[in-house]
Amino acid sequence: MPAANSPKAHWDIFCRVVDNFGDIGVSWRLACQLADEHAIAIRLWVDDIALASRFSGAGHESVTLMPWTEASSFSHAAEVVLETFSCGLPPAYQQLMSVNTVWLNIDYLSAEDWVSGFHGRPSPQANGLNRYFFYPGFDAQTGGLLREQFLPQLAEQAGRSATAAWQHLGLTAMPEAINVSLFCYAHAPVSALLASLAASPQPVRLIVPETLAPLVAQALSQQSLVQQALASQALTAGQVIQHQHCNITVIPFLSQIDYDLLLALCGLNFVRGEDSWVRAIWASKPMVWLPYQQAEDTHLQKLAAFLQHYLATASDELQDLPRALMQAWATGEWTTAHWNSFIEHRQALLQHAQHYANQLSQQPDLATKVVIFIEKLRANRV
Incomplete structure (x- = not known):
């Protein structure tokens, strides 16, 4: 080029x-x-x-x-x-x-x-x-899909030197914990998620962007009287709250490349809409996608269509879990059982996420397809 x-x-x-x-x-x-x-x-x-x-x-x-x-x-x-x-x-x-x-x-x-x-x-x-x-x-x-040439380098950076990568993001490495990034719409069952992470059999670090801090604070206030005192204070970037087995860390707004790095470092990514959805795919990590809520549950049709594509090559035993996780998150029915199921099968989910991303990456990216499409239009006009 x-x-x-x-x-x-x-x-x-x-x-x-x-x-x-x-x-x-x-x-x-x-x-x-x-x-x-x-x-x-x-x-x-x-x-x-x-x-x-x-x-x-x-x-x-x-x-x-x-x-x-x-x-x-x-x-x-x-x-x-x-x-x-x-x-x-x-x-x-x-x-x-x-x-x-x-x-x-x-x-x-x-x-x-x-x-x-x-x-x-x-x-x-x-x-x-x-x-x-x-x-x-x-x-x-x-x-x-949008896919830049530098993305494999980010994945390599996250795998080769996780400690340095976390430090680059202003965070310390927590290898003993499952790192989870959260990016969602307001209708997501955040309170139920926090409850499931608080009772997690393994330590969890939930990484929350400052823009979602008010939503998390509100959800915390629903957990217990003890947490109400913490949640009554505004959560800001740099603040950390220990909620039983879950470390809740609030981070500032990240650049797009730093957000890509965060997704590559985490063991599970909750994403939404379009941009973070695609970036989570390229991070090759398990994810839970939340489509934008629409009237007559049209967003659930979009979710079902994606799950059909996402799970097309998954083994029979792995078919049900990603579908259950994403549907529960999208319909407000998240429970502690969903989180525990993720922990039990997280290695299989990781392998599937890696396989899916590798499969998709064999296709030309969106920017390249735009350029080719325009070149063909111009050629046909001559």
Whole structure:
């Protein structure tokens, strides 16, 4: 691939921040990968520039964050425009687009069967342009998953020198404990999870981002009168609470790469939505995914579709446990028995997670598929 510091193309990406992290998380990762691995300069237009800046950290020399407001003006349209999650393009920007502009809508990730049938389809617009739907997915007939070339190095770092990796994250290694990361929506049965970890037959360290600290504090207050006194105080980054057999550690907001490292270090990862879901897959560790809650339990259909894919090559004896864990977490029916079942079968679950990630990694990644898709569109126009 060409060097990232000598870009040969200029693309625009548009992103609206809907659920605080997922949309911008995916958009920033995609922008950086296109710059790093495909030598493309990116303008990333975001309607929440403050949150985007938290993700960007020190920034990227080939990715420019642009504030997207009602008052935004545009000097020109890029040769390729990526609209993320059907956020819509500004009318003023569309007026600058020509018939040669390639317009892709990078939509939400799902394992449902219909995705492959809609992936890559054009949608003619009133202005004469075609808007193509690009669906991420889990098989070769979809747009694939975000997967950067540096991910194997992170996994190697976590395995080779776990103590140093924990120190890099500002934490001490706890080899005697099962390290568990928690990232979830507010409807997750956090109180039940804390109860199960408190009664764990093995020590547990639950690593909680500061953004979820209020949710954990509320759940703690439901555990006992003793914990109510602790939970009445605001939980902040760096704070540690010992809740029977569970060490609860609150951490600050992590960069995306540091979050990837955390997932690789933990023995179990609770994740949600889209961005952390995919990162947990590449961490090759057991995970419990929580889809975004939707009316009429549509999110449970999405969960069932993913489990069918995730467990397609699992042994018969391993089929039931991941399904039971994720369904219990998504429906609010988590119990101590679920945690104890995880402990009993954690080695088998780890081996399956590693096999699944290795199997998926044989497919081209999403950024590469976007580039190939656009090249084919251009070739067909000539």
